[in-house]
Amino acid sequence: MINVTKTYLPPFEEYTAQLKRAWDNVWITNNGELVQELEAKLKVYLGVKNLLYTSNGTIVLQMALKALNITKEVITTPFSYVATTNAIVWEGCQPVFVDIDPLTFCIDATKIEAAITPDTQAILATHVYGIACNVEAIEAIAKKHQLKVIYDGAHAFGVNYKGRSLLSYGDISTCSFHATKLFHTVEGGCIIANNDETDHQLMLFRQFGHVYDDYISVGVNGKNSEFHAAMGLCVLPKMEAIIADRKRITKQYDVSLDGIVSRLAMEDSLEYNYGYYPVIFSSESKLLKVVELLKQDRISGRRYFYPSLNELPYVAKQSCPVSEDISRRILCLPIYFGLETENIQIIIDCVSSIK
């Protein structure tokens, strides 16, 4: 069985060696030694000053909206994982969908201003598949209209844009370290704030709003454990090898699928992480035929992201024709550390056989 992704697991002894430290300390959660070490190493890896390691990549979106006092309208992308929209609705805000750029599939910055109302307070956009949003245009619009900018960077780990981590842009960027993501800690995530005061507020939110006996603000439980940090400490040193192997797979797909399916546009100033391999078919029926063919070979592609989030049953009906069209025709092909050349060829043959 070949899945769209396969979790990278370090040698078992490396994981147990890290766990031994937690055992010796008899300290398994609440900002332990391993969590602190992982945070320090992630700050260096990403080149950011502030970073908080958390339990997942969804709670951080909720914490971000709360920390920036967002209570009304949030301009967002319809082409992302459902957690992006859910966080907005969960926090009692209204998602206002702006259609996506037909080349990058990130929010179309040229359409943002038309969606701004007196109630607009923030832009929450996703660097979908690790491809950068138009961060310069979004920053200019945010400045002009005094809006906060949050990036859902769940796919952006290890991506550099114009020489710095893509996760360093915006007022706040978030990331997911779920087992299906490029860098993982089984479950996990992080939140990166550009402002020290916001970072401090987020630190409080993460631990119920109090420090020892000092009850300072409202909070939630966004912490993560030593068991999860141990996995991160094992996987982080392997990132270079993991990204290099995904690049190998990407090149093999690229060479054979050129002209058969469409691909997304990527700027030269983007140092990519090869996190996903999405392909766009000329029609949904072709996509469904390929999915069926792959299934016969026990291979699963993933309709990532379908449906378009503006079509969710619990949001106010809004039209985003580009996102609706793309979400019906896009399929992510398997890509993961160690995916064999012969198996990539089988996938290529399936995709190419559909005329």
Ligand SMILES: *Cc1c(COP(=O)(O)O)cnc(C)c1O
């Ligand atoms: C995976 C993902 C999330 C959620 O992350 P979890 O760690 O699973 O909570 C949020 N946004 C996007 C775009 C994602 O792909």
